[in-house]
Amino acid sequence: MLKHSIKVVVVVVAAVTVMTATAQDLYGALARIDETGIINVGHRESSVPFAYINDEQQPEGYSIDLCMRVVEAVEARLGKEVEVNFVPVNPQTRIPLIANSTIDIECGSTTNNLTRQQQVDYSHTTFITGTKLLVRADSGIQEVEDLDGKVVALAQGTTNERVIKAMIEEMGFDTRVINVSDHAEGFLALETDRVDAYSTDHILLYGLIATARDPEAYDVVGRFLSYDPYALMVGRDDSEFRLLVNTTLSELFRSGEILEIYNTWFDPLGVPPTDLLEAAFAIQALPE
């Protein structure tokens, strides 16, 4: 009996040794990519300018650029070329698709928060935004305090929805909330005078104004009502791959190359990097 057990242990140990040896100590996403030769990159389709579909039907944007740097690092690490397979995701699918390993990395406009970290993991912070209000320029609304007696549209399930609803409740305002399902619909509600304000991450509001027919008619107003750090999303319990992603980002932050990439995408929107974001880049520029 004992002899038999020892035999089993020996066989198991041998098998494990062989497996790890052939997999070159790779596990998680890197092992998957090495095995298939394909990296599955999840991307948003309309998060301007982070990840969106361009006129040639290809995903592009700030987050996509960062992800392509990660792909280069993966190729260097594995010592071979890998094929990039783009997978479109939305706020409802991005977390399940990371959790079930359909995608290896998500490049979009995803806020890093602790509840989400129970399901997924994040890279360094790549952008910092927060909740603001989009209003018609002639509405007279300057701050969230001016929303008493007004109608505001909020996108279901966003962090911004929670923040604004909580503030309205706290201040005891008589503000009506209209639920919309995405940013385009929220802007449509504002455009058709159904609501007085639409609220989401400030950078996305600038993106909405940029695509409007009459950009001068709208204004992004107020102070930041929440803190939303964006990051690339990766699978949980996969430090090896996350380290590779973070090493790539730290290099970009350290060399200052990040600002070139930033300007490529944010200059057209007229949004320079905030002091807070520059500080975040500096702090996350970890040494080798």
Place this chain on the structure above:
Amino acid sequence: MNYNWNWQILTETPYLGWLWSGLQLTLLVSSVAWVIAFILGSLIGVLRTLKQPVVRALATAYIEIFRSVPLLVHLFIWYFVLPEVLPRNAGRWIKRDLPYPEYWTATVCLGFYTASRVAEQVRSGIETIPNGILDAARALSLSQRQLYRFVLLPIGYRVIVPPLTSEVLTIFKNSSLALTIGVLELTAQSRQIENYTFQGFEAFTAATVLYIVITLIVVWLMSYIERWTRIPGYLSQETS
């Protein structure tokens, strides 16, 4: 799969309350829409069987317009386009002063859409009634009104109970589309729970179970109505 299951989330505040309010709204939207669909559908179905060609044409036009356009498109048109084409003040009233505009838009739209399907069934129910019965009714010199009131509708409705059951089930499931214009019904609340907790699998399982429970109750209720309203010896498959 790397997923942390947490079924307890469904019993926690405020998530349990969200599911409950979502369920209430689903039931409310569907039942009010069904009342609209049944009354309007019956009316249009009857108009379709009348002899006057103009009336028939109008009823046919209604049915074709409503059943050829996807429900999702209907919802968007009613919610976003209708207030813009109405006179300015009426449009503004719908957008700003009407309480719960998204709820009323969804309910009326779902009701009108389903009415076109009910109308077709009411018509086919009336048209299946054998000529012998019609002749008998005429021999009793019933007026047109009496003919519909005492003969055609009572028999026609009984014939179409099974397909109407499907329509009632469909209206409950179609009500989930109301989430696209911001009605926080059952499916929307499940998505909301997923967005807050990232426990989407649990939330949607709960919604699935609730939808199944609703449909089972409807099926049971309708088969009860079917048995209760049956005319002994009328339907050929009657066994007893």
